[in-house]
Amino acid sequence: MDKKLAVAAIIVIIIIIGGAIAWWYLTKPPAVQPIKIGFHAPLTGFAAADGLSALHGAQLAVQHINAKGGVLGRPLKLIYYDDACDPDEAIAIAHKLIEEDRVVAAISGSYSHPTLAASAIFNESGIPYISAYAVHPEITRDKPYVFRVGLTGVPEGKAMGYVAGLLNATRVAILYMDIPFGTTLAENAKAYIEDVLGGEVIYYEKYELGETDFSTWLTEIKALNPDAILAPAYYSEAAHIVSQAKELGITAPIIGCEGYDSPKFLELAGDAAEGTIIVTDLDRDSPRELVQTFLSDYKNMTGIEADMVGASAYDAVLVLAKAIEAAGSLDPDDIVNALKNLENVEMVTGTLYYFTEQGNACKPMVAQIVREGEFHHYADITDPDIITPPE
Amino acid sequence: MQIGMYYITLLIWILIYAIAVMGLNITMGYAGQVNLGQAAFIGIGAFTSAILTMKFGISFWIALPLSGLISFIAGMLLGAISIRLKYDFLAMTTIGFNFIMVAIFLYYPIFGGSFGLLGVPRPRIFGYKLTGVTYLALVFVIFLICLLVNIWIERSWLGLAFEAIREDEDAAQTLGIDVKKFKVLAFAIGAGMAGIAGSLYAHFSMRVAYSDFTFAKSIELLSMCILGGLGTVYGPIIGTALVIILPEIFRPLRQYRLIMHTLILIILLRFQPQGLLGKGSYLETKIKKWIGGFQK
Amino acid sequence: MSFSIDVFLQLLLNGILMGVIYMIIALGLTMVYGLLRILHIAHAGVYTLGAYIAFSTYVVTHNIFLAIIAASIVCAILGVIIERSLYLPLLDKPAYIPLIISIAVYLLLAEVIAQIWGHYPIGFHVEEIPRESYEIGKVMIGFHQIIFLAVITGFILALWLIINKTKIGLASRAASQDFEMAMAMGENVIKVIDFNFIIGSILAGIGGLLVGIYYAKVFPYMGDIVAYKALVVIVIGGLGSIAGAIIGALILGIAETFLIATLGYLLPREAFAFIIMIILLLFRPQGLFGKVE
């Protein structure tokens, strides 16, 4: 075959293809660039259940916002990674989100350890970062770019004590998980009961995260016969505590925290969950449309009932979107200023009154009681002395 | 084009872990003493360095060798405890050591409880703070020093004594090798390197917590070491790089990362238990042939 | 702290129950160790899978006996697959290789289970076993706990009978006394190994089912709680000794319970167990019931 002909043919083909690409590229309607929001949560490993719940919550929020036309006329896009609940992973992800994906802002759907690690990077790089439900006080401390929509330990602990007061309990046992979440709640509940209510804490003992057998602790508690048992825990430990307490014949009411706020708690504990009272920020009986839409859409999307973690991640996206809208720009400093000036934002987990100086949400709490296998409204907790995060 | 902090971070992690894995290779690869608790020694080094710099205001440049030294002593202790123990009892004791150290880190307030110590300072040199590329340079220099130590050990009587003990303790004793002393040394040197790695770890991530040094981390270190090939100089380094880089490449498939990671480990150990570069492995044979071809 | 006799008895019962849970895994581990000298951590994965298979069978059929049978069959097969494909070919390799493979298989199984059934713990409530408690004296015991103790006791008796009265059981005992000699016998020893893995894995599967019902939940990482603790138990008992595993498990369960009750929560349970183990090994490097070589 003639070589020259072949070369000519190849050149023609290249020109045709190149022309086609150029034509397609030039006539393509200008795409609306989405606003990129970073997100990380534990999608594998022991914390994956909560991580996936948070991811679904955040994705649902993005869906809802985009359905209403997005933010500043542009859709949101969630860029998410698995941090496996590992702080080192979180640090790597933070760098990746900031430098490779160039996100406008980011949200943590993760626990305290990874969130704390990543918060330093985001703050250093000047990218707004919102923690959905991680409770550690250091996450937001002295970090102007870091915010939190979830509860913090101090108000929640006080609220647990407040609920004990509602039950007229004066002799109280506290059994807590030995992690900062549990310790902070236990300390503040203890202080509230002793200082504000004038009650007595007759038992104060800790256990390790992941414990499944509480019979030893509960046997001792039973012998002391308290009026109520305060047990800050996550849902898995909580389910064991309430069922083993029932099996040991303990009748004192058990007061829990937001860690109980999961359909999994009800499923695992079964009948034993009846009568448990918890402090949380998700009021499933709330007549507000936002709450009811979230609950039903979440269930449609995932097939399971929503929990506090999913709701908090939803709220984090919601609040971020509100702030961007209010700022009217994607400049990080404008967004941070907007966040600082937000007031009375309707969220699924109650109304965000404002962010404190340290970036923590001031919002009401609610006590819920388990009746017939469901959480129901028990009491509102709006006392500013309780709900205001300390600075 | 500027190399992103992301890649620098990745490189720094690889080098830091490679130092600890090299240490593990000395204990396990050369001296044949199973150590399933190497992460605990990284922890000891990391906490030593963090406490010295944060609570006593000691300079990083002094804290770094001290961390190595404290880990070295801890390694001697573990070695001394383990001297009488036979194979599986030794393995179990090192697992136990890891669990116990993690519990101590968690329960003694000086280690900062479950959140550990936050705000470990970055090292400074003539007032210049080492971050990013400069920290990478620091880690690289220390990595090189450890590599040289490793190569030197392999060529010294020390390394020969280690290998003799690995192959047959009784025979080693009859040839004048004080097996107890060298076993303790093998643990101590391995632990010392882990301690150095721990110090670099603490000052890079600027935080230390018990949860970074669990038994699972020890298994990860072990798989790095074995993947590359126990008892070789370069195997552990390659293994470390692979174990850290592969999950990054597969990041979109994160859901299945652990499944792939364990599957690779199982398949490799089943068919190439000597690791990728170990004596008699497929790759080693090929490379030897290739080099041999050149020499001809 | 001193307790009343009621509290003491209740704690003792709690401790025994805790010990029995460790025993379930430790028995299978020690049977495998006795033969192959492999620390079979993947056993905890077999246990987890057993719990899930039983759970799923129960959800579909609502028949607890079918659930037991399904769990036994699946676990027995899985056990033999692990043995044949991973352990037997590696017998001549350094012992850390099967050990690490075993750990990797455990992590793999847990992760695969998490991908299939989800990371969430799932409630496991069985109608046939109502969660009622009886008061005997002042001691509370749950119906599920009575069932649990009865089944495990039955199992240990059956195990004792199989090992001491059947031909293959005796062969298994002989093989664990002198494995090298047994290997020289060839084919038969493979059967004995299969047999040990089948029995041990069935025990693990049913153990998973029982513990799942006991705590009313199954979750992918349920093996963690017992995997390393059971290792401690068999080390304390002297590796490879069945009686040692039973006694070691009870000692650990009771000691833990009373330590928490008297001194409070000083250290995580794992660390506590390992401290006991290391102290014991300092004085008896071969474990409580191990033979001196």
Added chain:
Amino acid sequence: MKGSAMLRTENLCKYFGGVRALDGVNIYVEKEEILGIIGPNGAGKTTLFNVISGFYKPTKGHVFYMNKRIDRLPPAKIAKMGISRTFQIVKPFRDLTVLQNVIVACGKDYYFGISFVKSYYRKDIIEKATRILEEVGLSEYKDSPAKVLPIGHLRRLEIARALALDPQILLLDEPTAGMSHKEAVEIMKLVSTLREERGVTIMLVEHNMKVAMELSDRMYVLNYGKIIAEGPPEEIKKNPVVIEAYLGSGYKVG
């Protein structure tokens, strides 16, 4: 005479639970002697070597080497002092080369203190190891890993390693076990040359009576942990107590 012995034991006892593996053993060996120690299975021969070389601490009694007590010293010290041994079941360093196997034994002066930091890959060391390998007839295998050698060669390797320690006394534990007649004869030749050329004292535990009788200048017979006879091979051969002991265990003398 006993005072001038290279090595002697005094009422040496080693009990394992109720079993008296050694029960009041008094032996001595003189310079450049080849001493044979024979006895039926389980007589305590290997235990005796294990006590002398420091692997076991004696239950009672002492071991003296050049009038110094050595029975509490660790094996490595004893080896360094000039007593080296081989094992009945060979214990090569399987993954090291044959040359490295011997070099390990050349390092006795480096393993103490911290001079182990020096490089072992030195000309004089390699020359020494190579020379010893030539002496035992293994020089052609020096670069192969020890694990590929047949059993006869592994025994030579064991002897080579023991020689590299420059021993005064060489304890050989059944150096011909599991060998063909031809190989055994070669080993015997090697042992006698060693004494002649190196002037090394040799203690020999042997199961094979023929080998022991042929090599030894003098012999002890051990049975149930006790010395039941002593003397030159010709006497031992005729000793009725020895014949009895061996007949009882089904062995023939000579």
